[in-house]
Amino acid sequence: MVTESALAPLGPLRFRPILKDYIWGGRELERLLGRRLPGGTIAESWEISDHPNGETPVVGGPWDGATLRQLLNTYGTRLVGRRNQAAVDRERFPLLIKLLDADQWLSVQVHPDDDYARSREGDLGKTEMWVVLHARPNAEIILGFDRPADAQELRVALNRGQLESVLHRVPARQGDVFFVPAGTIHAIGPGLVLAEIQQASDVTYRLHDWGRKDTDGKSRPLHLEQALEVADFRSVRPGAIRPAPLAGGAAERELLVDCPYFRTERLRLDGPAYQADCDGATFEIWALLSGTATIDSGRGSIDLEPVSWTLLPADLGPFEVRSSARAELLRVSTPPGKKGDRHPITATESETCVPGAL
Numbered sequence: 001m002v003t004e005s006a007l008a009p010l011g012p013l014r015f016r017p018i019l020k021d022y023i024w025g026g027r028e029l030e031r032l033l034g035r036r037l038p039g040g041t042i043a044e045s046w047e048i049s050d051h052p053n054g055e056t057p058v059v060g061g062p063w064d065g066a067t068l069r070q071l072l073n074t075y076g077t078r079l080v081g082r083r084n085q086a087a088v089d090r091e092r093f094p095l096l097i098k099l100l101d102a103d104q105w106l107s108v109q110v111h112p113d114d115d116y117a118r119s120r121e122g123d124l125g126k127t128e129m130w131v132v133l134h135a136r137p138n139a140e141i142i143l144g145f146d147r148p149a150d151a152q153e154l155r156v157a158l159n160r161g162q163l164e165s166v167l168h169r170v171p172a173r174q175g176d177v178f179f180v181p182a183g184t185i186h187a188i189g190p191g192l193v194l195a196e197i198q199q200a201s202d203v204t205y206r207l208h209d210w211g212r213k214d215t216d217g218k219s220r221p222l223h224l225e226q227a228l229e230v231a232d233f234r235s236v237r238p239g240a241i242r243p244a245p246l247a248g249g250a251a252e253r254e255l256l257v258d259c260p261y262f263r264t265e266r267l268r269l270d271g272p273a274y275q276a277d278c279d280g281a282t283f284e285i286w287a288l289l290s291g292t293a294t295i296d297s298g299r300g301s302i303d304l305e306p307v308s309w310t311l312l313p314a315d316l317g318p319f320e321v322r323s324s325a326r327a328e329l330l331r332v333s334t335p336p337g338k339k340g341d342r343h344p345i346t347a348t349e350s351e352t353c354v355p356g357a358l
Contacts, residue, residue, distance in 0.1 A: 016058075024103060024104040033133075072091065078314060081281050082314075095199065095200055095262055097196070121203045129177065141170050172240075251274040264331070266328065269326070269327045286329055
């Protein structure tokens with residue numbers, strides 16, 4: 001039996017996306033991002049995933065074709081870091097990275113927190129964030145309530161077909177960032193392409209699906225009772241994140257979200273290399289949004305492709321990100337543990353884990 005200490009060290013990792021053909025998708029991942037897609041509607045591309053509903057395989061290198069789960073089970077905290085021992089114990093990589101193409105409205109939906117999801121679904125809760133990569137004119141999302149409401153008022157609005165009267169619509173433009181804690185009722189509107197960073201969960205409760213039918217002519221199921229149980233009625237008129245500037249390093253950096261599940265920065269690099277270190281505490285995930293960039297480490301280099309994602313193992317050590325022209329990137333990691341094994345965000349935590357006003 002090969003011990004973990006005897007395993008060959010991992011360098012930067014790429015994965016082959018898993019595509020989802022939900023009915024609200026389109027073809028913008030091909031038109032805008034140059035992705036090669038099969039025919040038909042493509043709604044989501046799961047870029048880095050260890051969820052049973054879509055496990056992404058490694059592309060290239062000695063682990064070519066292996067799934068993220070196989071890497072996690074083999075390398076443990078060398079892959080995910082000391083902060084994520086619970087993920088090793090659970091045998092589930094803690095985050096799921098997606099691209100979404102909304103050609104129609106997604107359902108009005110809500111996700112449960114960890115406690116509810118574990119007890120009812122045997123899954124994790126789902127707190128997520130979105131970065132808008134493309135937006136048609138007048139694109140918008142639904143996020144939270146437009147005014148204070150309670151479960152009874154929401155039930156009445158649903159029964160009367162007046163759900164939209166209590167929901168908050170928010171304009172969405174390229175570059176906007178939205179934070180969606182578990183319990184926040186939401187929907188993504190048509191004309192939006194998003195990058196989504198979320199807990200590794202696939203639990204969704206639909207309240208409303210715009211009266212549409214699936215390809216078999218059937219209505220998709222709703223989950224009204226579960227949705228009413230998990231909805232956070234304190235989420236009134238939230239909006240886009242106001243990023244907070246970060247000091248240090250060669251890049252222009254801003255903090256987008258720092259919550260118990262993930263920390264996401266946006267960097268703009270133009271000139272000197274940005275130097276950092278995967279010191280064993282957490283993995284990092286990098287995405288190139290525009291321009292060109294290369295990640296160099298003692299375990300090899302990798303050229304980042306536009307709107308693609310690279311996983312840096314927690315024990316990678318020092319690395320640098322270089323660009324010969326101005327580049328915009330996302331950097332995702334997991335923060336130090338808060339209240340043990342990644343508890344759901346409370347109202348108090350949500351005020352402090354996201355910079356600026358929601």
